[in-house]
Each structure stands twice: as C-alpha cells, then as structure tokens.
Amino acid sequence: MDTIETGIYVAYQGNNGLCIAIDEYSTSKIDSGYLVESNNTIFGANGFQQKAELRTDFHWKMQKLQVTVESMNIEMCVSVKDEKVYIHQKHQDEVFEKTIDLQNDKYFFMYSGALITPFIWLRGFDSDNCEKVTYQMLPIGYAEVKQLCGSVSDSEIRDYSLLMCVQNFMDIVKLQTDISGKLLSLHSETNQLTIKKQ
Numbered sequence: 001m002d003t004i005e006t007g008i009y010v011a012y013q014g015n016n017g018l019c020i021a022i023d024e025y026s027t028s029k030i031d032s033g034y035l036v037e038s039n040n041t042i043f044g045a046n047g048f049q050q051k052a053e054l055r056t057d058f059h060w061k062m063q064k065l066q067v068t069v070e071s072m073n074i075e076m077c078v079s080v081k082d083e084k085v086y087i088h089q090k091h092q093d094e095v096f097e098k099t100i101d102l103q104n105d106k107y108f109f110m111y112s113g114a115l116i117t118p119f120i121w122l123r124g125f126d127s128d129n130c131e132k133v134t135y136q137m138l139p140i141g142y143a144e145v146k147q148l149c150g151s152v153s154d155s156e157i158r159d160y161s162l163l164m165c166v167q168n169f170m171d172i173v174k175l176q177t178d179i180s181g182k183l184l185s186l187h188s189e190t191n192q193l194t195i196k197k198q
Contacts, residue, residue, distance in 0.1 A: 065079075085099065104136035170190070
C-alpha cells in the first residue's frame with residue numbers, strides 16, 4: 001500500500017462560521033485501485049467520531065464503503081458487485097440487510113455525517129464535459145452534476161453545481177476542485193454547510 005495523499009477537511013455551519021466537524025483522511029494506492037481512510041469527528045453535545053474506509057477502482061469508481069461509529073455500536077457496509085448494491089447495517093444488536101439493483105452506471109456513495117469521502121468520485125469526472133450528468137446516490141437518491149465551464153479564469157480550478165434529490169429532500173451544492181478532481185470546497189445551500197480543505 002502506497003500513501004499518495006493526506007489532509008484535513010473542516011466543516012462550518014451557518015453564516016457565523018461555527019466549526020462543527022473535522023475530517024483527517026489519507027489516500028493510498030492499492031492493488032485494485034485506491035483506498036481512502038477517513039477519521040471524522042463531529043463536535044457538539046450530540047457529537048461522535050466515525051471512521052470510514054472507501055475503496056475505488058483505478059478510475060475512482062466506488063466499490064465498497066465501510067463506516068464505523070464505535071461509541072454508538074454502529075457499523076455500515078455498502079458495496080457494488082454485478083450491477084447490484086449490497087447494504088449491511090448493524091445498530092446495537094439489530095442487523096439490516098438489503099440488496100438493490102444498480103440503475104445507473106454513474107453513481108456515488110452518500111452517508112450521514114461524512115465530510116469528504118462521498119465526493120471522491122469527482123476525481124474520475126470527465127473534465128471536458130460541461131453537460132449535465134446524472135448520478136445514482138447510494139443507498140438512495142439521485143444527483144445532477146454540471147461542471148461550470150468558463151466560470152473561472154484559473155485553469156487549475158473547476159467549479160460544479162450539484163442538485164441532490166433524496167426522497168422529499170433537495171439540496172443545491174456548489175463544489176470546487178483542483179485540476180485532478182480533489183475537492184477544495186463544498187457549500188450546501190439547504191443545510192448552510194461549508195466544507196473546506198485545511
């Protein structure tokens with residue numbers, strides 16, 4: 001395993017810029033693609049710490065995500081194989097398992113409380129495409145992504161607009177990456193949440 005990157009992301013809530021979470025992550029090259037390890041701490045009275053491991057192929061397409069919150073005895077695993085999505089969740093002594101059909105060959109994992117891990121798929125985005133691209137959000141929902149071509153004169157920065165639809169919840173998210181697709185900042189309109197690379 002060859003570590004190619006480490007870093008920290010910080011999440012801020014609302015207009016007052018209250019720091020609510022921090023994510024220390026590392027990205028490594030492995031035999032099958034890439035491994036992203038995340039140690040995410042949520043602050044506040046209801047705060048907790050969760051660890052995540054995300055495996056992708058060499059095109060940054062997500063293959064498996066494991067999330068653990070030891071203090072709450074929560075474990076979750078989502079994996080994609082043979083055009084199916086396998087979900088395994090454990091909370092206390094209850095176990096939930098579900099298999100769903102993959103409806104789109106473009107997809108990314110989404111899970112509650114995460115800062116950066118779900119957006120690793122941007123590294124595999126076609127940088128020449130300025131048309132809307134629809135992704136399936138796993139385990140549920142859809143996202144329409146559009147690269148805002150020509151909006152920034154600096155050719156090292158890319159801007160994206162992301163419309164997320166999860167059941168009755170919709171959010172408009174503004175994303176900014178570097179030329180390699182690494183997330184630099186994220187702003188959620190609905191949640192008034194900003195995530196920035198430190």
